[in-house]
Amino acid sequence: MLHKRGRVKPETEKKIQQVLKDEGYRTNIFAKNLKLKKVFKFAVLIPHPEQDSYYWTLPVRGIERAWSELASHRIEVKFSFFDRFQEKSVLLAGKKILKEDFDGLLTAPVLPRSFGRVLEILPDNLPIVFFDSYVPGIKPLSFIGQDAFQSGLLASCLMKQTIHQTSGKIAVVKVQPEDYHIAERINGFLRGTCDFGGFESAVVEIDGQATPLDISRNLEAFYRQNRDLAGIFVTNAMTHKVAEWWKAKRSKHQLILVGYDPIPRNIKLLKDRTINFLISQQSERQGYEGIYALFRHVVLGEKIREKIMTQIDIIMAENVDYYQS
Template sequence: MKKTTIQDLADYANVSIGTVDRVIHKRGKVSAVKQKKVEEAIKNLNFNPNLLARTLALGQQFNICSLLPRASNPNSYWSLPKRGIEEAIVDYRDFGIACHSIEYNLFDESSFVESADALLAMNPNGVILAPLFEKESLLFIKKLDAKKIPYIFIDAIIPNQNNLSYIGPDLNGSGHVAGKLMSSILNSSDDILILNFVKGLENSHINIIEKGFREFFHSLKETGKGKINTITVPSIEEVDITRELTKYYIKNPGTKGVFVTNSRAHIIAKYHTMHELSIKVVGFDMLQENIREMKNGNIDFLISQRPISQGTMAVKALFEYFVHKKSLVKIQHLPLDIIIKENIDYYIKFQEPVVVDQPNTMKNPD
């Protein structure tokens, strides 16, 4: 018979393995409700705590490195996967899992190369990677493969690689979802702008999202005269954004909707408010600034990609791989939550928590 593991207890009780560990060893604070759930799991699954050391291979250290974009402020998108990783490490550190965070500049390919080289010099047991610069990531992946260092992709995926798993959204599917949402609030004759804030679109996963968006509109049986245009702004500086958007809207006054392909929908929403433009906006993720603009009526739909869960699930997956020697599911797509003004408070309360509100500034958003 299969021996019960601490992970089995955690799954049965619907708590973290860190909580199970605290109950078993009677250390740390655990709520009465969780204490009872764990005790019931131990009883119902006939768990023998004496098997714990053998089951978890205690005493062996597994050093993980994460390579993610640098968050521009504590409330930006890339602070959230990192937060998920840090929270998961707290639960798993008693079982030999440690993590070192290495970051790169999202608008500078050379910084990715430098950070990747620094990571390799640390010779980690495993890597959590957001491969947002595809060409540079491919070179890095070859080096990981050569050193036989396992790695997991989050947020973006490069197909046909030896990654243990990909944990994140279906990129093409998220573009389809955004297209359907946009079509529900516009007429078929309305012009749409796809707005990318990225350095090197052809070298980025964002082009997959844009492709999905366009595919949805091409699939419609009834096609109007509306155009879908794209502009890419390789900057998050206010002066650059204002200049590019102003030039575009002067030439395209019939634009009725904007799809922002990442978490920066609040930037365009603020621009519309400043210039008194009535234009629909669809974007990604429940950042505080996006939440604020949605509540003010300036963003119509947000698609949540669960960035915190991406981080926690990546750590858990490596734990399962290292300690329990489990084979991982190659693709783990996370659900895409559709956020509107009417349900946003529910998601704030019951889904992934958002960080403390930050001052409302337009500079250095993420």
């Protein structure tokens, strides 16, 4: 009866269906797909791995680990990379996805305006999982990432508890182009610092594509006007670029520097204590969980959570060698 073979009286079928419902029975979709020898193809749409100081190598590592684990289940993953500094690049990468018949999409929508246009051209029935960031007003199958506002608030708490001076300026370094979750980090930090007696926060913008020399000039101009600089908060993985500027000054002036992401260059500067704290958003885990979310939904037919929030981890020189994301 379960497979619609043979004849069963209507009243008998009704009773059996009720028993199955009560017992929580569901069809073994995985076994069914295995029999059909179906291959499931998932697209991954993210920035080039080397961009943002090689930050994107972290989720790529997690994606590839999940893919390796699921290879025996006929899962294929195809990467489509775009230039996160070029709006048109996102559209071109999105159109490439249209040319193939994918069963799901994992993406980091770091350029909200472009991604809104990409999502308009993709099939309505394509399961989409966001990670790292999201687009306000668009509801994906699931979002995997950090509470950006809360992480900014945490950064302000770290600053408040460790800052050396009793008054001064705090620089909030906003790396362009900005996306929604970066803006939320800034909002969280500013909310946390609004009650810092004697301190004033100021936003400093730097271009994500700027040369080290241009970044140094930008920061130096800010410092000349704010000699009472007491702390710096950097909103993404480019923390090392700000830290390298400060380290090169060889200043005896002490400040607290808080940033994001355990990429190699950040870790090096964390160990020599130029950077005081790094906040990790568990980027490798985000990529890993993203592929598994698509697998559970598409292949196993399971319902997945709309939000899978990752921990907000604090990394210091004392624990960085033992940190696993």
